[in-house]
Amino acid sequence: MTWNHPRGFDPMVESARTWLTKTGVSIEWDKRSLQDFESFPVEELARQYDLIVIDHPHVGQITAEDCLTPLDVAGREQERAALENGSVGASYPSYRYNGHQWAFPIDAAAQVMAFRADLISAPPNDWESLLALASEGRILLPLRPPHNLMTFFTLAANAGTPCRNDGPGPLIALDDGIAVYERLAALAGMVPAENFAMDPIAVLEALTAPQPAAALSPYIYGYVNYAMDGFRPHRLTFTDIPALGENGPCGSALGGTGIAVSAFSAHRDAAIDYAYWVAGGNVQSGLYPQAGGQPGHDAGWKDDAVNAKTHDFYRNTRATLETSFLRPRHNGYMRFQQQAAEALNDFLRDGATAHAAITRINSLFEESF
Numbered sequence: 001m002t003w004n005h006p007r008g009f010d011p012m013v014e015s016a017r018t019w020l021t022k023t024g025v026s027i028e029w030d031k032r033s034l035q036d037f038e039s040f041p042v043e044e045l046a047r048q049y050d051l052i053v054i055d056h057p058h059v060g061q062i063t064a065e066d067c068l069t070p071l072d073v074a075g076r077e078q079e080r081a082a083l084e085n086g087s088v089g090a091s092y093p094s095y096r097y098n099g100h101q102w103a104f105p106i107d108a109a110a111q112v113m114a115f116r117a118d119l120i121s122a123p124p125n126d127w128e129s130l131l132a133l134a135s136e137g138r139i140l141l142p143l144r145p146p147h148n149l150m151t152f153f154t155l156a157a158n159a160g161t162p163c164r165n166d167g168p169g170p171l172i173a174l175d176d177g178i179a180v181y182e183r184l185a186a187l188a189g190m191v192p193a194e195n196f197a198m199d200p201i202a203v204l205e206a207l208t209a210p211q212p213a214a215a216l217s218p219y220i221y222g223y224v225n226y227a228m229d230g231f232r233p234h235r236l237t238f239t240d241i242p243a244l245g246e247n248g249p250c251g252s253a254l255g256g257t258g259i260a261v262s263a264f265s266a267h268r269d270a271a272i273d274y275a276y277w278v279a280g281g282n283v284q285s286g287l288y289p290q291a292g293g294q295p296g297h298d299a300g301w302k303d304d305a306v307n308a309k310t311h312d313f314y315r316n317t318r319a320t321l322e323t324s325f326l327r328p329r330h331n332g333y334m335r336f337q338q339q340a341a342e343a344l345n346d347f348l349r350d351g352a353t354a355h356a357a358i359t360r361i362n363s364l365f366e367e368s369f
Contacts, residue, residue, distance in 0.1 A: 002053040004031040011293030043067040046262040056094035060331040070100035103258030104279035105296030110252040115216035134190035145341030150253040157251025157325040171365035177358035208232035227313040250323035336368035
């Protein structure tokens with residue numbers, strides 16, 4: 001089971017074709033919506049599928065539910081070392097939890113900046129420039145949960161006040177949280193109200209339309225397909241996020257996906273073999289991006305041919321990926337993510353005070369443990 005977008009589905013189908021020729025083992029991929037991918041219980045999927053593409057914040061939950069097979073099997077240490085050495089940012093360690101590796105990254109992503117180069121001469125590189133562009137109505141921002149919360153995480157870490165990801169306590173210090181919320185509220189107040197119902201795919205589709213209402217999205221998960229010629233009526237350029245302070249484009253909320261194996265699989269060894277193969281550098285710099293995937297391995301991100309096909313999507317966003325923020329991953333985080341994101345949008349739409357918003361979000365975080 002993977003997710004329903006050419007970036008998430010097409011490379012898995014193509015890899016399965018190659019794997020069948022290579023090994024005689026047949027793999028059939030199903031897909032679910034992006035919203036389901038971000039929130040659907042992994043345990044239910046693990047009871048239906050041998051192989052599952054997951055998001056790293058699920059690892060605390062899946063560890064407690066014992067529904068995935070650890071991939072750190074004996075005898076394959078060198079292969080895992082090569083995968084770890086090829087990690088883009090924290091992609092590989094993001095799937096390590098409680099002493100085990102629960103998935104291998106096959107797709108690396110973080111919030112980056114996307115813009116129409118034919119409509120804007122130069123993207124903003126600081127907060128003031130960004131707000132000036134937003135005041136002209138030229139900005140779109142995916143605010144559908146959980147992406148509003150992802151932008152909160154990004155703004156917090158980029159400002160040098162990252163949210164907690166190491167255990168119980170308040171998510172963020174009250175004063176720091178208030179400053180972050182006020183920035184997010186200022187930006188959210190300048191984009192169309194429809195943005196509250198838009199995820200990254202919806203925003204990217206709007207930006208690439210023949211007559212777009214805006215020219216740029218400053219905090220949006222990168223989708224390499226939209227950087228390719230011919231994918232949509234117009235192509236997008238992707239680059240690092242604007243900097244709030246002196247630390248450059250650091251702190252973007254890490255996304256991406258990993259390949260995991262069900263603990264209930266009747267074909268566990270065969271599924272593990274495929275997971276090692278599809279996450280490896282050879283596939284990730286060849287078959288995978290050629291089929292429209294967004295590699296999770298350094299071999300794909302630095303490959304000249306891969307970058308040429310995507311107008312340097314990978315090179316232009318690498319700095320953001322390498323200094324990205326790793327979300328909390330404890331059992332209970334997924335519930336918090338949904339509750340906090342929904343509460344955050346309620347506060348933004350209702351014009352609640354920053355103090356009330358941060359107090360509530362901190363309370364929800366402490367209750368998640």
